[in-house]
Amino acid sequence: MQKFDQPTALRSVLSPKYLEFALSDQYDIGQWKECLFWLRGLNDTYRxxxxxxxxxxxxxRTEVGEEEVGAELSVLSQLKAILNSSACADVGEHLNKKDNSGYTVLDAPEGKRMAVMFRYINGIENNLQDEESCYAFGQSAAELHKAMDQVVLEQPRYELNTPFLIDQPLERIVAYIGESHEAVPFLHTFTQELKKRITASSDGLEWGLCHGDMHGNNNAFQQENSFTHYDFEWAANGWRAYDLAQVKARKRQSAEQKEALWKALMAGYRSIRRFSPEDEQAVDLFIVARRFWVMGLDAAFIESDMGALDYGDDWLDSFMEEFRETGIV
Known part of the structure; x- marks a missing residue:
């Protein structure tokens, strides 16, 4: 379980100069010429x-401890070896330090933060807006799942199940808006019905190690017909339909194209491995679960990272409208 319930100080942006001082002697990668703060997301990225x-x-971020990072790097190392001969899929590669360890524990003002160096991935960020790209990504996702079937999780890990996707996010959302908020009764009713539907449809659905954040455009780079996948922080056992739901739910495709692009992705996936009609039918249900999880993720970081200004009534009303439009309640 991710440690979102532990109070943390506001997340700092660590100085590139500090990172160079702390890390440059630990890697055998030559003399540092530049360390550029590149992206602030759930974690901070530097080039x-x-x-x-x-x-x-x-x-x-501070909530991700040594065990979580160690588990991610173990998955990556195993996948790298398994996918060595794949023509469709690869994964990002982390670098071991001179002492052969994979990460560094940094003393940030808000607490301990893990740091990992990765090889730079050359390629294009494909937005999956044509059928050819979607077919190729479907093949790549299937190759990734096929390889994940061979990965051994070396320590206990949370699962991408209904407690993780629904119960825990609900707790965080209600804690943020307050038990007395008028939206709370709807959220309780909505989540209970969503859980019932997932439970009723889950028998026979494929369960296995998932990427956990496979939305397609910013966690994979394309090189010819192959995609290199990265950002495996959320990798855990779950429904494979949930993994692919994240791709179908992408918002960078026009509404008119979505159905054709999804069919192309499915055709690519099924050219490599099976994805049953029952799994595909469950995808739309997991799109809703994913959106609720995203709402809970927002709530987890408002106090320590994002600030409350953009997460008031408009934020809440937008999600409430979206969930009402699903027709689940």
Whole structure:
């Protein structure tokens, strides 16, 4: 379980100079020439340029501890070896330090933060807006799932089940808006019905190790017909229909194209491995579950990271309208 319930201080942006001082001697990657703060997301990303090339440094938020990072790197290492001969899929590669360990524990003002260096991935960020790209991504996702069937999780890990996708987010949302808020009764009714529907349809659905955040455009780079996948922080056992639901729910495709693009993706996936009609039928249900989880993720970071200004009535009303339009209640 992610430790969102633990209070943390506001998340700092660590200085590139500090990171160079703390990390440059730990990696055998040549002389550091530049460390550029590149992206603030759930974690912080830096682009590092050295005398030997370009690298990506990820500094995780405080809620992600050594066990979680170790589990992610173990999955990546196993997948890298398994996908060595794949023509459709690859994964990002982390670098071990000189002492052969995979991560560094940094002392940030808000607490301990893990840092991992990755090889820079060359390729294009494909927005999956044509059938050819979707077919290729479907093949890549299938190759990834096929490889994940061979991965051994070396320590206990949370699962992408209804407590994770629905119960825990509901707790965070209600804690943020308050038990007395007029939206709370609807949220309780909505989530109970959503759980019932998922439980009723879950028998026979494929369960296995999932990427956990496979929305397609910013966690994979394309090189010819192959996609290199990265950002495996949420990798855990779950319904494979949930993994693919994240791709179908992407918002960078026109409404007119969505059905044709989804069919192309499914055709690509099924050219590699099975995806049953029951799994495909469940995808739309998991799109709703994913959106509710995203709402809970917002609530988890408002106090320590995002600030409340953009997460008031408009934010809440938008999600409430979206959930009412699903027809689940």
């Amino acid at each position: 590092v340029k050295t005398s030997t090339g370009m690298y990506i440094l990820r500094v995780y």
